[in-house]
Amino acid sequence: MNLAGLSGTAFAGGLAGLLLALGALHLLRVRMRRQVVDSLLFFRSVALHARPRVLGRKLARLGSFLVAAAALALAWTAFAEPSAGDDAPSRAIVVDVTSAARASPRVAQAEQLAATLGLGPRGVVVAAGAAPLAVLRPGEPTELLASRCEARFGDAPPSRVFDALVACAHALRDGDEIVLIGGPPQAPASIDGIPVRLAEATAAAAIDVAPPPGTRLAVFVAEDVPAAIAIALDARGDVDRSAIGDAVVAIARTTATLPVAMPAVLVEDRDDGVVVEPRVTVACAAPLSLRDAARQSTPGFRPMPGESPWIVDARGEFALVAAQDSRVRIAGALLDDLTRRDVPLLIDAALEHVRPRTTAPSLPIAAARTHAGDLLPGLGDSGTLAPLFLALALAVLLLDAWLLSRGRVA
Amino acid sequence: MAIDTQRIFDPAFLRSLEALRIVARRVPAGGRLAEQPSKARGAGVEFSDVRPYVQGDDIRAIDWNLWQRFEKAFLKLFLHEEDLPVHVLLDESASMALPPLGRSEPRDKTTAALQAVAALAFVAAEHLDRVGVTPFADASGIGIRGITGSASFHRLLAWLVARSAGGRTDLVAALRELGHRRLRRGLLVVVSDFLDPRGAGGVVDALRALPHTPCLLRIAHPHEARPPLSGELELEDHETGERLPLFVDEAALDRFATAHAAHCDTLRAFARTRRGRYLEIRTGEPVVPQVATLFTHGALSG
Structure with missing residues (x-):
């Protein structure tokens, strides 16, 4: 029953607004009807007898408002799930x-x-x-x-x-x-709007490359892909080296013949040119170190029309990585250095991009x-208490209705 | 508050006055509206007493039978019949202009009050009685006096249509002021809703200090004794603006009716003790027939 998960500020603001609205409605509800009479002469004698009850009704009105406000606060608490902490992301x-x-x-x-x-x-x-x-x-x-x-x-x-x-x-x-x-x-990739980020591997050596039992691996790797890709894929631990026809995602050179609809990570051997200046990570989801000044001399390729560069020089002329729909092109020279720690991350990001994901x-x-x-009991939601809050709110609202029934204008 | 004169003295009302003329003529002789024998002896027709003749007396009044018996001149004395004034106090407070609770019709108490005054003045004019009307609200206003005969009656009508309602009800002050004027003893007609803040007791005390015979015409709305109200109300006095929060239920209405009945009973009992009249004129009904009931049991006498 966690509908909002509001912060403390939003919760307090919402509660104040609701209480103000309740107060206004309460005033409208119990405001006495004004009636002009020719004289209060006889009504005063009536009021003399009714005075103790008037006090009781005033208390009933105040009590009615308080219990209604309490009910509203409880219901609001139950639905809004306020957090006691600050608004910092968690x-x-x-x-x-x-x-x-x-x-x-x-x-x-x-x-x-x-x-x-x-x-x-x-x-x-x-x-x-x-x-x-x-x-x-x-x-x-x-x-x-x-x-x-x-x-x-x-x-x-x-x-x-x-x-x-x-x-x-x-x-x-x-x-x-x-x-x-x-x-x-x-x-x-996300659950209920909360992004699910895969933790980056701190080192290829730290990754257990043994595939877990029962896991269906679905990435085809062509035989002639660079060793860096193989290592990166081994680091992922979900590589199937079966035939390409069964593959979900292919990793191959751009010269390979692949079905048109097959998602693929392609190694581009073409070398269009070099602009000696820092490369810029434009769209790559992986936190690559390539955004720094490293590899300034790595030759890149010209992005094709409609292709979105991931890593490109400052002029946007020669890309090292570019993606279009379900295809990611990676400059082959980028994968030469087997010691680069960015390579597994880059391959991982490329696979994440081209692989059909469970959204x-x-x-x-x-x-x-x-x-x-x-x-996870005690974490975030208080789902077991929300119905109790709501039942309590209903009870006090019924009490409120009973209290007001005596003062309601006929 | 302006008064719709066309509605007050419409042709139907004037025709009903003609019917009232017949009622007035049925009043037995010697029972005129304000007619009563004066204690002053004079040239009347009803024998009262004798006294020794003194020089200067009218020799036509000498009782010759007593002369023969006592050989001494005695003068016959007759009651001097004279008209007694009809003093009318007309309530013009704001409460008289308020329409009935829960009713949409524009009938107010002022209309009934003016018609009642006109009807009474009509009967008085028929009997050549002298009528004076004094308006009051929180203070007495400038009235009209010497209304006697049909010519004066039309003057009264013209005066009545110029009336307007407003201010608080202070009947007690108006009665005290009337007492200070030392008017000739006569019939005191009070046309009001009698909603003086001092209650019926205060009004009766003020009336008791006056020598006049009271004729209390209480103008009342329908259902006034048990107003059609219920629930949580903030009652506002139309005259003072004072507000009173009150929860009105059946028990409260019972208490209201009891207080209202006691108020009316106090006025009625006082009128009876002074051999006067108490009449409740309801605004929802024609006024003239109600006023005519004053004469069904004989004359109104001071």
């Missing part, structure tokens, strides 16, 4: 610990991310194992993460990660993000959504 780090073999480095990476990036006021580190569990909350020392996660390591279906993702998205709000460390290849809630997400509120 980050949920989901660590896939379904595979015991790869859990330790992922937890270490999560610890590093939590320490360097921080979690924010609503952030959390969630161990996505057989049962998702919040293992680190804001303000807690990150050193606790390893010991808390250790007991959660164990084999579990990778789809359990969806439970953690949905639960985190449920607790976060616009402007926040989810960082997924590991996870199945069909991880969605709509899939079956695992829908299944996880049904019990999202129970997965």
